[in-house]
Amino acid sequence: MRPRHVIHLAVKELRGLLHDPLLMVLVVYAFTLDIYTHATAMPETLNRATxxxxxxxxxxxxxxxxxxxxxxxxxxxxxxxxxxxxxxxxxxxxxxxxxxxxxxxxxxxxxxxxxxxxxxxxxxxxxxxxxxxxxxxxxxxxxTGWAARDAAAAAPPVDLAVRARFNPALDPGWFGALTAVISAVTMLSIILSGAALIREREHGTVEHLLVMPVTPAEIMTSKVLSMGAVVLVATGLSLNFMVQGVLEVPIAGSVTLFLVGVALHLFATTSLGILLATISGSMPQFAMLLLLVLLPLEILSGGMTPRESMPEAVQYAMLAAPNTHFIALSQSVLFRGAGLSVVWPQLLALALIGTAMFSIALRRFHGLLR
The missing domain is CATH 3.40.1710.10 (abc type-2 transporter like domain)
Structure with missing residues (x-):
């Protein structure tokens, strides 16, 4: 693994992304308008019903x-x-x-x-x-109030004091904005890394790489670093300017700790995107395969519904998915202000899953280049 080669290849990947306007529009939309929509139009809330x-x-x-x-x-x-x-x-x-x-x-x-x-x-x-x-x-x-208008007001035997923690105003926009950021990290990292490999296969530039003095590990590492860096930077900017600035959503925990978790999660999801691209022969096939992977990751990982409400077999099976640990980490840090002493198991799990995912994808990628 030669860092100089990895850096040059990563710069090449970034240039390729900049020359793909559709993917650039998708990145900007996912971290701006999509987050704003989720924050201001949460379906769980009754608003101006006729x-x-x-x-x-x-x-x-x-x-x-x-x-x-x-x-x-x-x-x-x-x-x-x-x-x-x-x-x-x-x-x-x-x-x-x-x-x-x-x-x-x-x-x-x-x-x-x-x-x-x-x-x-x-x-x-x-x-x-x-x-x-x-x-x-x-x-x-x-x-009830009309029927008891003439009756003496009797004090209830129990006084129930309700205190909402982590979201005192019960504003669904807080949950919607941060959940949209978490979902965008997973979706875009898989799409960008997979599209980068398929774009080279369709343009025939993979054959050019074979005659260059670079190894498959260097090529794959450059794709993981470049696409992961794009999503990581977009996540940080979105949290600062869109979530905290435009939407005025408070973040309870450390943004730095959350970004560390994002980086480890991107290590796994970008590797997953490359793995899916090695299985797909074209961009339409990659898109169809993406639907089969993204939907279970989003629905069964605890982001939409609590994992405790799912069958035990599903709960155990989803422990192998990076989303499960990333969503638990994100909710702990962003919603409840948890520190490193609380989320270190999720960080460790993301590192292990990312290493395994990278190894499997590298083996498939090495076989593709033969």
Whole structure:
């Protein structure tokens, strides 16, 4: 391994990347607009949902219920008639339609159990799941408060004090921005390193490298270093300017420690990208193979859902994936402010997985050059 050869080859890889405008646009987009979108449009949060109310009772209670649907969760409710309810939902005007029957307040006072009807446009999945629960809670709260308006306020036997740690304001944008950065690191490192090798195979420059006094280890190391450096620099800039600057998302832990984890993770994922490129014969094949690899890495590594909710077999199998340890490290450092004494097992696991991945990819790459 001659460092001078590796540096020259790495500079060549960077020049090749700069002359590929599509990949450059992908890098810029992934660490800017994509992060902004994830931070400002989290689907788990109900925001400005449209609701129409068919109030056939027109009592003080039903007016109180209508006034309880407040921003930013709902837009001001539209008072509609029963005949126009279906047409408004068919046209996509209302996501929710709440039907209040006649004599609703009188039946409550009489001790009966009148029914309300809530129609939900389930095609708007991001709002339908959470919105129905919001509406039920609001209606229950208003009815309970109205029914107990004349009763003496009794102190509850237990006072539950809720304190949200690591995100006191419960702002989903904090989680969305940092999760987008973590996902972009994995995705781009695999794409850039794999595309670098396939680009040389399609242009025929691999044959030129064979007649040069360089070894397969030097060629592969240069690709890992150059593409990893691009993603590492983009990650640092994105954290400083986009996450902390534009979005004003606080980072609890050390950015330096996180970037060390990013570097070890890139060692594994860039090697994985080269491994996939040695299996693929062209860029379309590489793209199809990438889908089969990226989806399990993103879904089963704990970034979207907790690993504890998955079957034990999946949990153990995903310990061999670098994403599992990288996401655990990233969440500990960025969300909870953990230090080296907490995340050193993840750093060690990333180093071991990266070494194994690099060795396997180098063996495949060496066989490709023969």
């Amino acid at each position: 609701i129409g109310i068919v109030d056939e009772d027109a009592s003080p209670l039903t007016r109180r219920m209508a006034d309880a649907f407040l921003a930013p969760y709902f837009v001001p409710p539209a008072q509609i008639g029963l005949a126009e309810m279906d047409a408004r939902m068919d046209a996509g005007i209302d996501t929710f339609s709440l039907v209040i029957p006649p004599d609703f307040q009188r039946d409550l006072l009489a001790g009966d159990r009148p029914e309300l009807q809530l129609n939900v446009d389930a095609t708007r999945v991001s709002q339908a799941f959470t919105g129905a629960g919001y509406i039920q809670a609001i209606v229950d709260q208003e009815i």
